[in-house]
Structure formats: C-alpha cells, structure tokens
Amino acid sequence: VNSLLFMGSSSDNVLYVIYIVNLHSPVSLEVTEKALVCHLQEVMGWEKFFQETPEPVNFKDKCISLEQFCQFHKSRERQLVLVTSGGTTVPLExxxxxxxxxxxxxxxxxxxxxxxxxxxxxxxxLNREKSVQPFERHLNTESLFGSITEDSDGNLCITGPNSQKIKSVYNQYKETKTKNLLLKITFLSLPEYLWLLRAASQTLNTHAPESLAVLAAAVSDFFIPQDDMTEHKIQSGGGPLSVTLQIVPKMLKPLVSIWGTNLYIVSFKLETDPNQLQKKAREALERYKHHLVVGNLLPTIRVCVTFVTRESEEDVKLTEENRQNGVEIEKLIVEKIHSLYKTYLKH
Ligand code: PAZ
Structure with missing residues (x-):
C-alpha cells in the first residue's frame, strides 16, 4: 500500500480522527462513524483494484518520464498542468x-x-491511444496536401489559403518542442488509465505541488474485475453472451485526499439529461471536495459548459461572433480555469 491509516476514537466513540499518511502529504480528517465506515469501504475499493490489476506495460519508464518532466519545469519555475483526455476501454478478455x-x-x-x-x-x-492529438488535429490531410506545391528542384512548399493556419500551428508546435512543454503519456484501457492517473498526480504533488489536474477523459464507471475475465477470446459457440460489469471504485476520492492533496483539481461531468447536470456537478463537489466541476451536455459539448464551484455557478457559451471567428469553447474553458486558479492561489 502507498499509505498508512491511523485511527483514534474520541471519548464518546462517535467522532474519529483519521490520519492518512503517505510519503509526502499527511492529511487528517475528523469524521463521524458513518462517514468513517463509508471512507474505509472506498479506501478498500481502490486499494483492492490496484492489488488485483497488473500494472501497465512500460509503467516504470512512464513514471521516470513523469518525474523528469516535472523536475525540468519546476527548476524553471514553470506552471504545470495534467490534462486527461479520451475514453477508456473496458476489456472483456x-x-x-x-x-x-x-x-x-x-x-x-x-x-x-x-x-x-x-x-x-x-x-x-495523459491521453487515450489514437485519440485526437494537440497540433496534429489541425492538419487535415486533404487540406494539407491541397496546399502543397512543388518547385522546379522538387522541393515542397505550402501555399494557398490554408498556409497561414498551417504556419501558425507549426510555430506553436515548434516552440512547444523547443521548450519541452508537452509530455504525452498514453493509455488504452481503464486500468492503465487509473495506474497512470495515480502516478501522474503523485509525481506532480511531490515535485510541483502548485499544479493543476484537469480531468477531461471520459472514464468508464463499469468494468470487469481481473478475476472475472476469461483468459482467451470469448467464443460464440456458447450462445448469447451475458456479462456483468462491476462499479469502478471512485478514484476522485483518493486523488483529492491522498495522491494530489496539493493540486487544484478540475473534473468534467457529462450528462444527457439537462435536469441532472447541475445537481450531479454539485454532488460531485460535495462528495470529493475538489475545486471545480465543468459540466457539459452531450448535444452541446462544443458550444456550452457550466462552471460549478462551491460558491458559484456560471454558464460559458460560444457567441455567434466567436463561432464565426473560429474560436473554440476550450479556449474559453482554459482562460476561465486559469483565472479561477489564480484567484484561488491569492486566497
Ligand atoms: O473527448 P471529447 O472532446 O469527444 O468529449 C469531451 C468530454 C465530453 C468527454 C468531456 O468534456 C467530459 O465531460 N468528460 C467527463 C465525462 C464524464 O466522465 O462524465
């Protein structure tokens, strides 16, 4: 285990004090008996998950890259952020x-x-293999190839209406590379994602405590535990298939209270029912005690989100003018997170 739990009860046996001590960030919580039982069940849930699930391929190398990247930027006093991205797969075999x-x-x-x-x-x-990638996403093959011309020496040039956009993306990419501003870590399955999320948040928490974690990945709530999975490909000879998926332990809890205690944590919440969104966002804040939930509804994820903090609630929408100028909702989301984070630091 990566943490030790010490408990002591007060004289009336109702209030407990828990000290969760991991290597770098001791936390103490005062809780009622009911909350204690609930907390212990959750702790057992995610400890069991990591005990039963093998660590991903190349995990140690990825941990070393994480550590080196954090130390490199910390020594240059550069602000770090963990962004998670894409969906997680849930293997059946x-x-x-x-x-x-x-x-x-x-x-x-x-x-x-x-x-x-x-x-x-x-x-x-921290991104899903083969998901949309920064910078590359602007380079649509059709428009890129359509902008290429060849001079008499056989050298290729990019000209035409798309060349300015390609140049600007290229310049951003070049600067990112030169300053080593981007570390890509990939996952495919839900267990891989959770192992790497824990490692990334712990590394940031230790080496760059004033960092952000922005959790935009769509993480499955259901999975098949390792012991319940067949080893080989499921055969169709056995007739119709029925599988039982178990609930994934809620990882935001240890992320906030153990692995990333120093981090400013932003989660995303996706709903399809408009009546559920704000309620669910608020419940998440109360349950996990992190800093910000960005809510979005499936039909409008590219144009509108709702920022929910303990004190406030605000819709952020792309205007018609924004859309005509090609402004993306993520630009507004990042500017708003940055500003809320700065205000948080001041207080
Ligand atoms: O990856 P994408 O751009 O297609 O979609 C983004 C999103 C809707 C997955 C993200 O904004 C989000 O809400 N993530 C959290 C989903 C959830 O677990 O509720």
Whole structure:
C-alpha cells in the first residue's frame, strides 16, 4: 500500500480522527462513524483494484518520464498542468480482442492542452491511444496536401489559403518542442488509465505541488474485475453472451485526499439529461471536495459548459461572433480555469 491509516476514537466513540499518511502529504480528517465506515469501504475499493490489476506495460519508464518532466519545469519555475483526455476501454478478455468503449474523441483534451501551452504552462497530456492529438488535429490531410506545391528542384512548399493556419500551428508546435512543454503519456484501457492517473498526480504533488489536474477523459464507471475475465477470446459457440460489469471504485476520492492533496483539481461531468447536470456537478463537489466541476451536455459539448464551484455557478457559451471567428469553447474553458486558479492561489 502507498499509505498508512491511523485511527483514534474520541471519548464518546462517535467522532474519529483519521490520519492518512503517505510519503509526502499527511492529511487528517475528523469524521463521524458513518462517514468513517463509508471512507474505509472506498479506501478498500481502490486499494483492492490496484492489488488485483497488473500494472501497465512500460509503467516504470512512464513514471521516470513523469518525474523528469516535472523536475525540468519546476527548476524553471514553470506552471504545470495534467490534462486527461479520451475514453477508456473496458476489456472483456485478458488477451483482449473485445472491449466496451465510449464516445469520447479526445478533442477537448487536445484543444485544452494547446490553450494551456499558449498561456505558458507545461502540460502532461495523459491521453487515450489514437485519440485526437494537440497540433496534429489541425492538419487535415486533404487540406494539407491541397496546399502543397512543388518547385522546379522538387522541393515542397505550402501555399494557398490554408498556409497561414498551417504556419501558425507549426510555430506553436515548434516552440512547444523547443521548450519541452508537452509530455504525452498514453493509455488504452481503464486500468492503465487509473495506474497512470495515480502516478501522474503523485509525481506532480511531490515535485510541483502548485499544479493543476484537469480531468477531461471520459472514464468508464463499469468494468470487469481481473478475476472475472476469461483468459482467451470469448467464443460464440456458447450462445448469447451475458456479462456483468462491476462499479469502478471512485478514484476522485483518493486523488483529492491522498495522491494530489496539493493540486487544484478540475473534473468534467457529462450528462444527457439537462435536469441532472447541475445537481450531479454539485454532488460531485460535495462528495470529493475538489475545486471545480465543468459540466457539459452531450448535444452541446462544443458550444456550452457550466462552471460549478462551491460558491458559484456560471454558464460559458460560444457567441455567434466567436463561432464565426473560429474560436473554440476550450479556449474559453482554459482562460476561465486559469483565472479561477489564480484567484484561488491569492486566497
Ligand atoms: O473527448 P471529447 O472532446 O469527444 O468529449 C469531451 C468530454 C465530453 C468527454 C468531456 O468534456 C467530459 O465531460 N468528460 C467527463 C465525462 C464524464 O466522465 O462524465
């Protein structure tokens, strides 16, 4: 385990004091008996998850990259942010042929990453394999190839109406590379994502405590535990397939209270029912005690979001003028997160 739990009860046996001590950030909480039981169940849930789920391939190398990246920017006093992006797969077999997936493309995470870099941040981009990528997302093959001309020596040039846009993306990309502002870490499955989320938040918490975590990935709420999965490809000879998915332990809880105690944590909440969004966002804030929830509804994710903090609630929308000028909602989201974070630091 990566934490120790000490408990002591007060004289009337109702109020407990818990000290959760991990290497770098001791926390103490005063809780009632009911809350204590609930907390212990949650702790057991995610400890069990990590005990039963093998660590991802190349995990140690990824941890080293995370540490080096954080130390590099910390020594230059550059602000760091962790951005998670894309959907997580839920394997049905250990040698995975089939999996359950969700709709997330990774556009939000990729665009968010670019706008944080534009504000001077260094970004750990924890992204789903083959999801939308920062900078690359602007380079549509059709328009790129359509802008290429060849001179008499056979050299290729980019000209025409798209060349200005390509040049500006190229310049941002070049600066990002030169200053080493982007670390890409990939995952595919839900367990890989959770292992890497824990490692990234712990590394930031230790090496760059005043950092942000912006959790835009669409993380499955359901999974098949390792022991319940068949080893090989499920055969159709057995007739119709029925599978039981278990609830994924809520990882925001240890992220906020143990792994990333120093971080400013922003989660996203996706709903399809407008009547549920604000209620769910507020419940998440109360339950996990992080800093900000950005709510969005499936039909309008590219044009409108709702910022919910403990003190406030605000809709952020693209105006018609924004849209005509090609402004993306992620630009407004990042500017708003940046400003809320600065205010938070001041207080
Ligand atoms: O990846 P994308 O741009 O297609 O979609 C972004 C999003 C809707 C997945 C994101 O804004 C979000 O709400 N993520 C959290 C989803 C959730 O677990 O509720």
């Amino acid at each position: 250990r040698n995975t042929v089939r999996f359950v997936d969700n709709f997330s493309s990774g556009t939000r995470g990729a665009a968010t990453t670019e706008y944080f870099i534009a504000l001077g941040y260094a970004v750990i981009f």
